[in-house]
Amino acid sequence: MALVVAIIGILLYKRHMRIVEAQEHLRKELEAILNSNNGDKAAKVFTGKEIKKATNNFSRDLILGAGGYGEIYKGILDDGTVVAVKCAKLGNTKGTDQVLNEVWILCHVNHKSLVGLLGCCLELEQPIMVYEFIENGNLLDHLQSPNTSDRAQLSWNRRLQIARDTAEGLAYLHFSAVPPIYHRDDKSSNILLDVKLNGKVSDFRLSRLAHTDMSHISTCAQGTLGYLDPEYYRNYQLTDKSDVYSFGVILLELLSSQKAIDFNRDSDDVNLAIYAKRMADEEKIIDVIDPILIEKAGPLEIDTMKALRFLALSCLEERRQNRPSMKEITEEIEYIICIASGKAVEN
Structure with missing residues (x-):
């Protein structure tokens, strides 16, 4: 019995020492990062x-x-x-x-x-x-709130602004950061809303640094079910277009207030991207849009909803080469916002 207790004690001590060493290693690494800005x-x-x-x-x-x-x-x-x-x-x-x-x-x-x-x-x-501190929590909670007044707070114009904010953040990572950064887990729960309901991209734990001289990063597929780029999942090739696919799902969520994965939908429609594509093929895409938005929408708003739906589906193209870049997406959303606000758009 004493031998068993001794062995357990040794194992616990070794485990404790491993934890202490890992904490010390992390402390030194973090200190180095903070001191090398x-x-x-x-x-x-x-x-x-x-x-x-x-x-x-x-x-x-x-x-x-x-x-x-x-x-x-x-x-x-x-x-x-x-x-x-x-x-x-x-x-x-x-x-x-x-x-x-x-x-x-x-x-x-x-x-x-x-x-x-x-x-x-x-x-x-x-x-x-x-x-x-970001005051208003995340986008997913707002879109999925059982309180319709919470969802109504996200007017169509506000949803377009959140789409633009998110697109600008991702475009910055892809085109302005050095080296470029692929977020790898952009989803509605990682978009936080500040006091004015502006969107901010968060959670960079899975993000990867890109190499400008390489077409992709070879890495095991990570991300969240429902947002994961199918081409990345199949080929283990991470690119900026993997973030674009995930962003397309976010656009569908903004349009529909539906979850990316929802087992309450029919079995063939559990995945929101697949469901939206099917509805578009059947020319029923208006049925996907959040009824709260439809109730207050005039012809101009309906047209801009259709335009954002078209943009979302282009982000969800099966082949990454056919998807727009985040910079192109940002410009398109800006154009849609101009139309929605009734401003003249320059050719």
């Missing part, structure tokens, strides 16, 4: 005392969300700034790599449509990331 956006190193004070010692009353990534708390810094504090869950090397990946990317990008990283804390047991 080379003139990019500055990220602060917070003390453990500051973080505990901001979150009232990680009060359960301040939890905003929790999942496989860890827990997110609402916090208030000494200067009154409201922040979101993410306590990353580290169970394996993969989780550590995702934390490092997100911090590196957010320290090297700067765009109004991307959620900002304010800094990190390296003193506590878990790595802590501090983000700007």
